[in-house]
């Protein structure tokens with residue numbers, strides 16, 4: 001009786017898989033919430049989200065590794081955030097005339113902007129794979145058979161603080177009321193004297209910051225190439241779809257679901273077919289709960 | 304006395320078609336209530352939206368002696384020109400309180416709290432439901448919320464577009480009672496769009512009649528004292544809409 005039962009093996013694998021899925025899921029959620037914020041107020045699916053966040057990750061790499069400059073990691077992130085917020089505002093300025101004319105044209109224009117961001121990344125940093133680390137506290141602990149690292153805790157803490165702050169702003173501040181009003185009834189918002197552009201820019205800026213945070217936290221788990229973050233955003237996109245694309249809590253739950261499901265699939269079924277699996281999740285989600293998991297669960301959501 | 308608002312040759316054209324509003328001119332004095340009456344499609348809402356800066360228009364608009372036609376809606380709200388749209392356009396997913404905050408968005412926080420207390424006192428119907436999602440209010444309550452939201456901005460001129468639309472007669476009376484109250488103790492001018500002549504008569508100092516985007520007649524309140532006089536303007540100006548106005 002030294003042989004552990006099949007169930008025990010399954011479970012001993014299961015917990016770590018779910019845990020690490022939860023961690024990556026938080027990051028998908030950050031990406032997804034950015035997509036949802038932009039979609040809710042501008043009615044645009046921002047296909048440049050991944051490539052712009054990818055450019056940001058490369059900027060941090062370039063600014064801290066000596067390729068461009070030799071700054072501290074924190075300084076590099078600070079400069080990058082400023083640059084990416086500028087890119088977000090510029091992107092919005094470019095497509096704003098389109099947003100007010102046609103949502104579809106604006107959405108297609110974001111594809112173009114994504115390609116430009118990718119082109120700039122290639123031009124400046126080349127097609128090579130680089131390593132970008134995250135300065136996390138060197139921590140390791142085993143709790144109930146679960147190995148928990150400093151990286152895990154950093155991601156959880158950053159995600160919780162970021163998402164918590166976002167929900168607080170949207171639920172409890174004047175700006176949040178403006179954002180929700182814009183999403184629900186832009187005409188009413190305009191009648192009340194809100195600047196539609198200012199609210200849009202708020203959403204695009206927050207989304208860009210969420211994207212950068214997500215990208216910087218995901219890259220240490222792999223390596224950084226021109227497509228790394230774009231692929232990551234594909235999962236974020238799936239998370240947004242699972243959440244119904246118009247719900248921020250939905251995007252959060254969608255992110256965690258995608259993170260855990262992808263992890264389980266990759267481990268138990270096949271890592272090769274994970275993209276196929278992702279597309280299946282998107283299709284199933286669109287068919288079974290087109291308005292998102294939260295709507296399907298009967299919980300309406302204000303944000 | 305200078306007018307609060309002078310509108311000269313206001314025209315609104317959507318797309319390539321014939322103008323929806325054509326060279327409309329009238330004035331609104333301080334604390335005056337001016338009504339625009341006309342059938343469906345006469346161009347009443349188009350005038351209101353043009354005055355609020357919500358649709359492109361040509362013509363000259365002088366508010367307190369200053370041109371405002373180049374200003375955005377946001378800037379006009381800040382000056383005190385506030386539109387209460389037809390169909391109410393409240394934000395259903397926001398609470399009553401949040402809708403009111405939205406109305407006073409540009410107002411200083413302390414001033415906004417003051418106004419909110421004032422509005423809730425004026426409309427006790429919604430005061431007990433401030434934390435309720437606005438879509439859960441009845442039609443009459445939603446209309447009161449829409450008017451209250453307009454008052455939150457601290458308007459000098461309120462553009463009221465069909466406050467009676469879709470309301471049962473009893474509710475219409477209640478809404479107009481409130482409006483009469485606001486009128487009596489506020490330093491507020493109103494442009495009122497209505498299809499309901501009788502309610503309009505209670506409030507308005509003067510009435511302009513609109514047909515196909517043009518002003519085709521004007522009466523002072525005193526000219527409409529008798530039933531015969533009212534029937535005469537209905538026949539002359541409102542035609543098919545008379546059943547609304549009767």
Ligand SMILES: Nc1ncnc2c1ncn2[C@@H]1O[C@H](COP(=O)(O)OP(=O)(O)OP(=O)(O)O)[C@@H](O)[C@H]1O
Pocket residue numbers: 317318323341342343344345346347348349350389
């Ligand atoms: N956004 C728009 N685009 C094109 N045409 C419009 C638009 N809004 C109004 N119109 C047209 O302009 C004319 C005037 O419309 P408006 O809404 O101003 O009328 P109204 O007097 O307010 O009517 P109602 O009593 O039905 O509210 C109508 O012929 C209408 O079809």
Ligand SMILES: [Mg+2]
Pocket residue numbers: 347348349389
């Ligand atoms: Mg109208």
